[in-house]
Amino acid sequence: MHLFYVSAYVSLFVYAVAGRYTSRTAGNCMPLHTNFSPGSVASRSSAPGSSPFIAVSPEGSYSTTDGGLKLFLQRPSGKITTDGGVNDKVAEGATINSTFTMLYGKLTVEVSGSTVSGIVSAAILIAEEHDEIDVELVGGDQTNWQTNVYAPSPSDKEPLWGVFGEIENLPARGSIADMHQYTIDWSAERIVWSVDGRVVRTLRPEDTRKNGTLHYPSHPSRVQLGIWDASSPQGTAEWANGPVNWERAPERMSAVVRSVTVECP
Template sequence: MSRHSFRLLILLYCLTLWCLASQALPSDSELSRDSVLTRSVSQCQPFQSSFAPGDVSGNSGAPFLALSPSGSYSTVGHELQLYLERPQGKVSTEDGVNDKLGEGATVNSTFTFLYGRVTFTIAAPVVPGAVTAAILIADQGDEVDVELLGGDSSHWQTNVYAPNPKDKAPLWGVFGEIEDYPADGGVQHSHDYTVDWNAERIVWSVDGQQVRTITKAETQKDGALHFPSHPTRLSLGIWDASSPVGTADWAKGPIDWSTAPERITAAFTKVVLECPY
């Protein structure tokens, strides 16, 4: 699955979830997956989850919901582990891409919010071609991204994407940036990544230190604004960026499954949503 297809898949699942949100799903046998709480799409309510064993819900009672049916995850010792599983069968690499992609897990919130400050605590795998993502994503396609590339462990990436009807083509990476860590560290270590989003600017921080600010005016391209302005969900995921060639090159892939673990793990220990606006 390409990076673009991954984003589209999240969007399609979000649309499906919106349609289901007014119903209580019947089973109570799976990791809080079927407890759905809806909110006003314009409302921001504080949320925090430290992922107690067997539970992905937060202190507000609004759970995360796994949206990749075959994606696997678990909670172990107050840690949400999302897994990227090796593809079945022989994986062949040719011209810089793999012919098969691993199945990665995605977990989205069942609620939306418009503007707020979100902190994700994440430790990502150092496997070239594997991407760990913490994203604010809207049903309309808006995104505010934190992306951790296993093939570039000494940096992390930030990005904004908000489609405009005037666009002639998707502007996937136009507002992206590669960030340094203020102190020694890397994606494999647990860090606090913060996205502070209001109507006029977005600020990214790591471990309490601001590293990037983008204003609404700075998202203008070809006479159109590309600033996220729709209610978003919290989306956590790990995915295989081993194809197509442009995506694999960006992710420093493809994944070499002859040396990579059969199950690649991304660990989230906390998600906190504050509502200062």
Template sequence: MVALLTAVCLFSAVARALALPSPHIPMAGSLPVLRLPRASDCHPSHTEFTSSLSDLYTVIEGDHATGQKGLQLFLDRPHGEVKMDKETATNDVVGTGATVNSTYAMGHGKVTFEVAAPTVSGVVTAVILVGTQTPGEIDVELLGGDPAHWQTNVFAPTPKDPRPLFGVFSSVEDVPGPEGIAAFHKYTIDWDAERIVWGVDGQDVRTLDRSKARSDGFEHYPTGELRVQLGIWDASSPAGTSEWARGPVEWNSAPKRISAFVRSVTVEC
């Protein structure tokens, strides 16, 4: 991921992830660190989206459907003309993608997302854990322009950060099988007070210890309650985001409606 984004981009991204009108920045890094056991407010569940969202999930933005392949998240082409700036590799407008949040939150736990993503450059499918009151995130991101890989990331900024933290704690991992992200795979985030483990199809591929989640003298480890968020979005702007996502989306040739599928979400405690 590209870290050369402005502070305005940082705050707007946080606000979108939180589904709040403005970001609420925590004071982590300047306060004593509390070492907590695995939280007891994690409630096990297994949701298959073949007929409905159930009362565990709610739509925040965009359109969706449910069916045999699970929850279908739509990304719709922008209305009107889309102007591409070839010099900056960006579009002047972006499409509207679906965002679905869980109605529950968790202190720690293990979440498995069964996902198939579109392979359209500039489109990002994200299944993440995101803060309910603070901008902490633990991410799984599937880039349509890089179908053979998936990305992991932690994003937990503090108000004293001297620079944006996009990509500082990210990694790129291989997707099993020849179809890559277009096929259904099970991506896992296992989060507790001391480490985060990401896996795919039952195999752990990356561990981030809390002691390693430090940058510029501050700890950047999610410590507040997180909820599940499922989404698809057009990463065609700004320039740094578009470059990271292999964008912009070529809306003149891409389908007017692009879909990602989430077959199931499983929460273990």
């Protein structure tokens, strides 16, 4: 199984923007349920503390409606050339961060993803130290979803993207385009992933040992919701069944997050 994961979300800029809006419960678990009613996501120009979620991507890249949070990805402008299994232009999709962090707890996200090959819809927990716990819906693989963790160590000779990743089945006749509940239940002892209430994977700290070091996420993390274009570099495009074929793909694609629920230990 080849899993080449490059997080378009892991950047100091993305984390710093949300950092300006961190709630007073930073580092703790904050119980939360939201259906993303209109106006429930703050823009980058909003006053600190005005919402539990803030848009990192520009206005127009998302919308909040009675049906939930819509995340958009727009075709890049101009000519797009495909060569060597990659596109020379990569679209910028929507990214929404929580303004709070959590250290352990249960995150459930109801989401419908894009089925276009090369497009990834994701709900992740991400730390300033670059720890990640991931739920990823990979376009072109409609009946499966993916789980992954990433927690870098100074002893790593190269990034361990995808080393601890797995491909999980959806319920019978299910598709990533359908609305499903994906759950990450995270404690110091284990991470449990579920879909629609059915446990599919349990990962313990000892399962993340590589080169003599544990790679188990253990830092306060934000909730991050996004849709991104995995058309470059080559390994990432291959993993995402890409690159995107813009001659056939819609000009605008979307993922929908109907709700987010955080439960505390």
